[in-house]
Amino acid sequence: MSHTQRETTFAPISGIAAVALPGLGHVVRGEAKRGGLIFLGVMGLFLGGILIGGIDVIDRANDFWWFVLQAGVGPVAFGAEWLHQTRFAADPAIQSLGKVNEVGSLYAALAGLVNLIAIIDAFWPDVRPAPQDERRAGSPGSGGDGS
Amino acid sequence: MTWLLAYTPFVDPLDLHDVWWLTLAPLALGISIAYKAVRVPTLEEFWKGVLVMTAQIIMGMIGLGVLVYLVIEVFFGL
Numbered sequence: 001m002s003h004t005q006r007e008t009t010f011a012p013i014s015g016i017a018a019v020a021l022p023g024l025g026h027v028v029r030g031e032a033k034r035g036g037l038i039f040l041g042v043m044g045l046f047l048g049g050i051l052i053g054g055i056d057v058i059d060r061a062n063d064f065w066w067f068v069l070q071a072g073v074g075p076v077a078f079g080a081e082w083l084h085q086t087r088f089a090a091d092p093a094i095q096s097l098g099k100v101n102e103v104g105s106l107y108a109a110l111a112g113l114v115n116l117i118a119i120i121d122a123f124w125p126d127v128r129p130a131p132q133d134e135r136r137a138g139s140p141g142s143g144g145d146g147s
Numbered sequence: 148m149t150w151l152l153a154y155t156p157f158v159d160p161l162d163l164h165d166v167w168w169l170t171l172a173p174l175a176l177g178i179s180i181a182y183k184a185v186r187v188p189t190l191e192e193f194w195k196g197v198l199v200m201t202a203q204i205i206m207g208m209i210g211l212g213v214l215v216y217l218v219i220e221v222f223f224g225l
Contacts, residue, residue, distance in 0.1 A: 022181075023184075033190055034184050034185075034190060037180060037181075037183075037184035037190070037193070038181055038184045038185060040180055040181075040184075041177050041178070041179075041180030041181025041182070041184060042177075042181050044173075044177045044180065045174070045177035045178070045181070047157070048173060048174075048177060050157050051156060051157055051161065052160065052161050052163060052170060053160050053161075054157070054158055054159050054160035054161075055157060055158050056160065088158060093159075094158055094159055094160075096160035097160075098164060099163070099164055099167040100160045100161065100162075100163055100164060100167065101160065103163070103167050103170050103174075104160065106174070107170075107174060107177070110174065110177075110178055111177070111181075114177075114178055114181040114182060115181070117181075117182065117185050118181065118184075118185050121185045
């Protein structure tokens with residue numbers, strides 16, 4: 001049984017760009033469409049979480065461990081947290097409770113976790129095979145996962 | 148009506164307490180978009196892969212829900 005091995009390189013510039021903004025690392029690397037889709041997915045989850053649970057779901061002071069996961073989104077998460085603490089934390093009317101708070105926190109946390117995958121891929125990109133090579137690699141018994 | 152006038156998107160929470168489970172579908176979609184954007188070798192059949200993964204997550208969660216229900220209500224409920 002043969003195994004295919006993908007070549008991996010280290011790309012610090014695109015990695016730092018990916019930390020700065022979701023998807024930017026792939027844009028810097030010349031994969032603008034892929035970067036745009038990463039941005040759509042990660043920011044869709046993050047903003048979706050804030051839309052559902054309100055700004056209260058990004059709360060380092062009261063929900064520290066949720067914020068640890070949410071911080072994977074990068075400076076955007078820290079900006080939202082700063083906005084929450086400086087402008088809205090003193091207002092009890094915006095506090096979200098129960099399932100809505102849990103779901104909103106989960107959305108933003110999963111955005112951070114999925115963005116970590118994108119950041120790792122930006123720092124250490126696989127050299128993606130051409131489509132015809134990928135079909136060969138994905139054939140039975142070759143060891144390629146094709147996904 | 149008063150609640151609607153006072154509502155500020157992204158600041159106030161939505162009133163989804165009774166239908167919170169509906170949020171699973173867009174959650175699964177967002178995860179699928181971001182994950183597939185990183186993992187697929189080419190973007191030719193990207194949206195097809197996203198829809199398949201979204202369906203897999205939703206069906207998996209429903210399956211887990213049924214399993215947990217059976218464990219709690221049927222096996223331990225006897």
